[in-house]
Amino acid sequence: xxxxxxxxxxxxxxxADGELNDLETxxxxxxxxxxxxxxxxxxxxxxxxxxxxxxxxxxxxPYLWTRVRAAIIRRPEVKPGVWETLARRLRPxxxxxxxxxxxxxxxxxxxQLSRTIAVNSRDAAAKAVNIxxxxxxxxxxxxxxxxxxxxxxxxxx
Numbered sequence: 001x002x003x004x005x006x007x008x009x010x011x012x013x014x015x016a017d018g019e020l021n022d023l024e025t026x027x028x029x030x031x032x033x034x035x036x037x038x039x040x041x042x043x044x045x046x047x048x049x050x051x052x053x054x055x056x057x058x059x060x061x062p063y064l065w066t067r068v069r070a071a072i073i074r075r076p077e078v079k080p081g082v083w084e085t086l087a088r089r090l091r092p093x094x095x096x097x098x099x100x101x102x103x104x105x106x107x108x109x110x111x112q113l114s115r116t117i118a119v120n121s122r123d124a125a126a127k128a129v130n131i132x133x134x135x136x137x138x139x140x141x142x143x144x145x146x147x148x149x150x151x152x153x154x155x156x157x
Contacts, residue, residue, distance in 0.1 A: 004031065008038050016045040 011028045032039045
């Protein structure tokens with residue numbers, strides 16, 4: 001297929017649509033007399049036009065649009081999957097479960113925090129007194145001695 005055939009293919013399409021002027025019609029006729037490939041393509045265009053432009057159009061049954069609209073409005077029910085069913089059944093219990101999880105997290109966090117504070121305070125107290133900290137998890141408690149009692153004990157010695 002040469003460059004002339006490429007330019008003629010547009011003319012074939014225009015001819016099939018009925019949009020050719022006289023000059024284009026003469027040019028196309030001259031080319032089709034000497035090119036069998038373009039003549040075959042013209043025959044294909046004509047056969048396609050005969051199929052597309054059938055003498056009697058196919059009419060849809062009168063109730064078709066009513067059935068289509070009814071089918072759109074009435075969607076088929078889709079059965080939920082396993083996860084959707086499980087989520088639907090557990091939904092009423094979700095808020096209490098979430099609240100219990102938050103409370104449990106708060107209790108665990110506060111116990112770990114108090115344990116960390118106790119160990120750190122025990123270590124700080126041991127360093128203040130200049131002794132080695134104990135290895136147990138029980139914090140060392142230093143008793144508070146009132147100032148006047150401490151003064152009395154110093155006076156008696």
